[in-house]
Amino acid sequence: GQNIDQPTEMTATEGAIVQINCTYQTSGFNGLFWYQQHAGEAPTFLSYNVLDGLEEKGRFSSFLSRSKGYSYLLLKELQMKDSASYLCAAMDSNYQLIWGAGTKLIIKP
Amino acid sequence: IAGITQAPTSQILAAGRRMTLRCTQDMRHNAMYWYRQDLGLGLRLIHYSNTAGTTGKGEVPDGYSVSRANTDDFPLTLASAVPSQTSVYFCASSIDGQGAGGYTFGSGTRLTVV
Numbered sequence: 001g002q003n004i005d006q007p008t009e010m011t012a013t014e015g016a017i018v019q020i021n022c023t024y025q026t027s028g029f030n031g032l033f034w035y036q037q038h039a040g041e042a043p044t045f046l047s048y049n050v051l052d053g054l055e056e057k058g059r060f061s062s063f064l065s066r067s068k069g070y071s072y073l074l075l076k077e078l079q080m081k082d083s084a085s086y087l088c089a090a091m092d093s094n095y096q097l098i099w100g101a102g103t104k105l106i107i108k109p
Numbered sequence: 110i111a112g113i114t115q116a117p118t119s120q121i122l123a124a125g126r127r128m129t130l131r132c133t134q135d136m137r138h139n140a141m142y143w144y145r146q147d148l149g150l151g152l153r154l155i156h157y158s159n160t161a162g163t164t165g166k167g168e169v170p171d172g173y174s175v176s177r178a179n180t181d182d183f184p185l186t187l188a189s190a191v192p193s194q195t196s197v198y199f200c201a202s203s204i205d206g207q208g209a210g211g212y213t214f215g216s217g218t219r220l221t222v223v
Binding site: 004030031033041042043044045048087089091095096097098099100101102 | 149150151152153154157167199206207208210211212213214215216217
């Protein structure tokens with residue numbers, strides 16, 4: 001079956017760095033997406049990886065290893081506004097997104 | 110303002126009633142999607158449309174129907190609502206059916222079936 005695993009909740013300190021891991025199993029693979037979702041709001045697109053390696057975009061970076069079925073989202077210089085859920089989603093061979101349940105990130109002062 | 114508009118924002122609905130959730134986008138995206146989001150679960154695809162005039166079933170289509178008469182609109186209909194359809198419903202769109210550029214989501218409809 002198709003499956004996405006990510007931690008349910010993480011806590012980090014303002015100004016620090018946090019890494020949110022995601023492992024996936026899909027029928028075929030056409031890319032890995034990360035979305036941010038603040039409570040009560042819509043998910044917003046953060047990153048897309050289809051090739052192995054690190055993609056950096058400001059304070060956020062995303063890494064992909066296709067051979068390991070593994071990705072992570074790295075958030076640097078954490079700010080209070082980064083408190084949100086982070087959703088990992090893998091696109092299968094039919095171009096359907098398989099979503100993880102999300103990682104709730106709590107930032108403490 | 111370019112984006113996706115969903116209506117209503119929230120609704121309490123009696124079981125057995127029919128309801129249509131509206132979704133309109135002005136980005137000229139070809140592909141549109143309906144998801145439901147339940148606590149502790151990932152977003153689950155209900156129905157999708159890769160282009161106007163075509164629709165497809167997602168992971169959890171039972172009890173729901175959609176139409177795509179034009180590029181902009183993608184309404185979701187619950188023919189006879191049941192309590193298990195209590196959820197937050199998100200409409201989304203992408204440039205094409207391959208998710209190019211990522212998905213843009215509407216602000217969601219919170220539906221409670223009693």
